[in-house]
Amino acid sequence: MGGVARTGPASSELAPVAPRRWYEAASRTLDVLVSAAALLLLCPLWLAIAALIRATSPGPALFRGTVIGRDGRPFTYLKFRTMVTDGDDSHHRRWLREYVMRDAAYRDGVYKVLGDSRITPFGRVLRRFSLDEVPQLVNVLRGEMSVVGPRPPLPCEWDLYDAGARRRMAVKPGITGLYQVTERSAAPFSRMLEIDLEYARRRSLRLDLGIMVRTAWVMLSGRGAA
Numbered sequence: 001m002g003g004v005a006r007t008g009p010a011s012s013e014l015a016p017v018a019p020r021r022w023y024e025a026a027s028r029t030l031d032v033l034v035s036a037a038a039l040l041l042l043c044p045l046w047l048a049i050a051a052l053i054r055a056t057s058p059g060p061a062l063f064r065g066t067v068i069g070r071d072g073r074p075f076t077y078l079k080f081r082t083m084v085t086d087g088d089d090s091h092h093r094r095w096l097r098e099y100v101m102r103d104a105a106y107r108d109g110v111y112k113v114l115g116d117s118r119i120t121p122f123g124r125v126l127r128r129f130s131l132d133e134v135p136q137l138v139n140v141l142r143g144e145m146s147v148v149g150p151r152p153p154l155p156c157e158w159d160l161y162d163a164g165a166r167r168r169m170a171v172k173p174g175i176t177g178l179y180q181v182t183e184r185s186a187a188p189f190s191r192m193l194e195i196d197l198e199y200a201r202r203r204s205l206r207l208d209l210g211i212m213v214r215t216a217w218v219m220l221s222g223r224g225a226a
Helices: 021-041 043-056 090-102 121-128 136-142 163-170 178-182 189-202 205-221
Strands: 062-068 074-080 146-148 174-176
Touching: 021 043, 021 136, 021 146, 021 205, 043 074, 043 121, 074 136, 136 146, 136 174, 146 205, 163 189, 174 205, 178 189, 178 205
Parallel strands: 146 174
Antiparallel strands: 062 074
16 A cells, blocks of 8 residues: 555544444443553552663653544553653654555564664563553553554654544554554554454454453564564
8 A cells, every 4th residue: 555645634534433332331341440450460560660660771660652542632642661761763753654655664574663772671671572561551541542452653653644544543542452463563554554444343342352362472472572
């Protein structure tokens, strides 16, 4: 799908996803139960990670950034900080444009920036096991994200989407998703878009629970991590 590119229309022009009220209510209940349990039961681990981040690299334990949520609405999401605080992200932005506009791999068939010098040594460990995403459980409790859904794009990425690509965000973004457990970092933008739209069409509690189970294996194996 080369040329997904160009600034698309306003979010009000997104193609609607058929409402599924029972699913939406059940999914929200599942989100709250899973995220609250994970935050409370593993609280000592999260505090230890935060302390190690502060001890091994100057700066806060949490990173706050703006991303695009459902129907094009921006929100502030949370991550454990894995990068130096004063890093230059221009290289990442340039590649992101090539990825969206031309389906470009970064290197050797990997669709993710490799060897980013901004990442701290401990940050690499967190990314290897996807532990940097854990604070987004707070975003789930706030209702800005779901446990399962398409990953939220950065504003600079969103600006490159056309109307078709913006349909990715016709559902709530998630911490994990169908793309993450199937072709994480191994597919071009056009294929990621196909997978995310497939999820939006097929979403169900059974599918969500299956993705959650598969996510545990992906985290342990580190498959597709930076």
